[in-house]
Amino acid sequence: MSKEKFYKKFVLREDMQELEQKLDYNPYYAKISSGLSDPLIINGEEYVNLAANNYLGLAMNPKVMEHAKKAMDRYGISLCGTPIATGSIDLYQRMQKRLANFVGVEDVIILPSCYQANNAIFMAILTAHDVVIVDHYAHSSLSEGIKATKCKIRPFKHNDLQSLEKNLKVSASNLDEKGHIFVVTESVFSTEGSIAPFAEMVKLCEKYDAIPLIDDSHGIGVLGKNGNGILSHFGLDKGNYSGIYTTSTGKALATVGGIIGGPKKFIEYLKYYCSHLVYSTAISPINLGALEMILNILEDDSEYKKISDQMWRYRNMLADGLKAVGFKLADGPAPIVSIKAGDSIETLLLAKAFYKQKILTTPFIFPSVPLDGGVVRLIAMTTLKEETIERVLGVLNEVFIDHESWVKGWKK
Amino acid sequence: MTREEITSKVIDIIKNCLENKNITITTSSLLVEDLSLDSFAAIMILNDLEDEFHLTVGDDAFDGFKNVDNIVSLIQNMLNEKEKAG
Numbered sequence: 001m002s003k004e005k006f007y008k009k010f011v012l013r014e015d016m017q018e019l020e021q022k023l024d025y026n027p028y029y030a031k032i033s034s035g036l037s038d039p040l041i042i043n044g045e046e047y048v049n050l051a052a053n054n055y056l057g058l059a060m061n062p063k064v065m066e067h068a069k070k071a072m073d074r075y076g077i078s079l080c081g082t083p084i085a086t087g088s089i090d091l092y093q094r095m096q097k098r099l100a101n102f103v104g105v106e107d108v109i110i111l112p113s114c115y116q117a118n119n120a121i122f123m124a125i126l127t128a129h130d131v132v133i134v135d136h137y138a139h140s141s142l143s144e145g146i147k148a149t150k151c152k153i154r155p156f157k158h159n160d161l162q163s164l165e166k167n168l169k170v171s172a173s174n175l176d177e178k179g180h181i182f183v184v185t186e187s188v189f190s191t192e193g194s195i196a197p198f199a200e201m202v203k204l205c206e207k208y209d210a211i212p213l214i215d216d217s218h219g220i221g222v223l224g225k226n227g228n229g230i231l232s233h234f235g236l237d238k239g240n241y242s243g244i245y246t247t248s249t250g251k252a253l254a255t256v257g258g259i260i261g262g263p264k265k266f267i268e269y270l271k272y273y274c275s276h277l278v279y280s281t282a283i284s285p286i287n288l289g290a291l292e293m294i295l296n297i298l299e300d301d302s303e304y305k306k307i308s309d310q311m312w313r314y315r316n317m318l319a320d321g322l323k324a325v326g327f328k329l330a331d332g333p334a335p336i337v338s339i340k341a342g343d344s345i346e347t348l349l350l351a352k353a354f355y356k357q358k359i360l361t362t363p364f365i366f367p368s369v370p371l372d373g374g375v376v377r378l379i380a381m382t383t384l385k386e387e388t389i390e391r392v393l394g395v396l397n398e399v400f401i402d403h404e405s406w407v408k409g410w411k412k
Numbered sequence: 413m414t415r416e417e418i419t420s421k422v423i424d425i426i427k428n429c430l431e432n433k434n435i436t437i438t439t440s441s442l443l444v445e446d447l448s449l450d451s452f453a454a455i456m457i458l459n460d461l462e463d464e465f466h467l468t469v470g471d472d473a474f475d476g477f478k479n480v481d482n483i484v485s486l487i488q489n490m491l492n493e494k495e496k497a498g
């Protein structure tokens with residue numbers, strides 16, 4: 001095949017470009033010229049940011065930024081080496097201990113992102129003998145990691161214990177001697193804010209001798225005692241969880257990074273045999289510095305309570321306001337507010353109606369969600385000003401009306 | 413097994429795998445447009461077909477398939493092959 005032909009295969013589909021023209025709107029890759037401040041600056045104009053996963057508002061926290069600067073002054077921008085070489089600074093090692101202790105596992109490794117961590121873990125441990133039973137709606141980083149191996153994949157219905165047990169039964173009866181069964185899920189599903197029934201899932205794993213793996217990316221910082229995450233939320237953090245744990249530190253923990261946690265000896269093995277760790281430049285010391293202060297803040301009971309109370313208060317104000325004007329919500333128990341918007345067009349039109357009011361949201365369309373299951377996700381970070389939330393609540397009715405009439409117009 | 417019997421089993425299996433219980437499934441239902449099948453939903457259905465019909469189908473067996481009828485044909489062909497092989 002010629003080079004021209006090859007590149008022709010990889011152009012955005014024309015109907016997508018046509019769609020963008022018809023909608024006169026593209027929600028993706030907005031040109032943002034500020035940090036996660038209130039307001040957010042897009043193309044020189046002020047917007048309300050309801051799109052970032054900065055749940056606790058720590059991304060621009062002055063204490064965190066100051067601590068990150070100190071780490072930068074001491075260690076520079078990059079260690080220009082992997083953790084097995086020059087990346088293994090004392091700060092990295094200190095943060096390994098603190099993160100392990102914080103989430104409730106024996107030990108962790110820290111990678112530059114959780115996408116990398118979730119790819120890494122499966123590629124490091126799975127063989128053709130293994131079976132992975134995985135939630136149907138697992139994040140791309142998990143599903144792509146699993147698909148990259150030779151294991152048998154058995155998706156189960158979303159958060160459905162019956163479907164999980166059926167798969168455990170079949171897998172256990174067909175398993176060869178060298179194989180293991182893994183059960184993979186997320187703590188909080190980020191498009192709808194539902195929480196996995198993880199305590200029951202761990203019990204089922206025990207019954208069938210399977211190893212659980214949970215991705216706590218949207219649970220850490222928001223669930224559990226001091227935002228310690230899903231293990232604390234279900235009381236599994238007192239040394240009684242022997243499964244595998246991963247999380248992003250790029251959401252409530254407001255930095256960039258991913259961790260893999262588990263039993264000490266297992267993590268010791270990964271330190272030498274996890275290719276994505278051993279052959280990739282270590283996480284930046286600036287991130288580690290910021291993370292250290294973020295854990296200080298979360299571990300301070302009164303400070304954490306103040307921030308998390310504000311997070312839930314804004315979440316509830318937003319959810320109540322949306323319901324009051326007629327929106328239907330996915331209404332999961334996490335601090336994520338997701339509006340059920342319909343098909344892809346209806347979803348994009350809703351994001352556009354918010355955008356018209358200078359509010360940035362996150363639309364999810366097929367294949368991230370089912371065809372008719374589009375949602376527009378709103379996350380109100382704690383550092384939004386009170387008047388900003390009031391302004392948002394004040395325009396919701398107009399957003400609703402605009403959306404209805406645009407959808408009608410589109411369908412004609 | 414007759415085509416009708418296979419069809420009814422295939423539709424039952426698909427129904428059991430869909431997150432949305434309210435979708436009506438017929439042989440002409442389109443896999444993506446009507447049933448919203450993503451790659452994991454397809455694998456879920458394939459696993460159940462393998463268990464039900466005692467076949468080894470493979471995770472990419474639906475590649476290029478449009479509707480439920482294509483799946484029924486696949487299963488019918490595989491069952492015929494299996495019978496021939498004895």
Ligand SMILES: Cc1ncc(COP(=O)(O)O)c(C=O)c1O
Binds near residue numbers: 113116139215256258
């Ligand atoms: C559930 C889940 N897991 C993993 C990731 C990837 O994490 P990271 O951004 O640290 O690569 C994300 C999103 O970014 C996520 O939502």
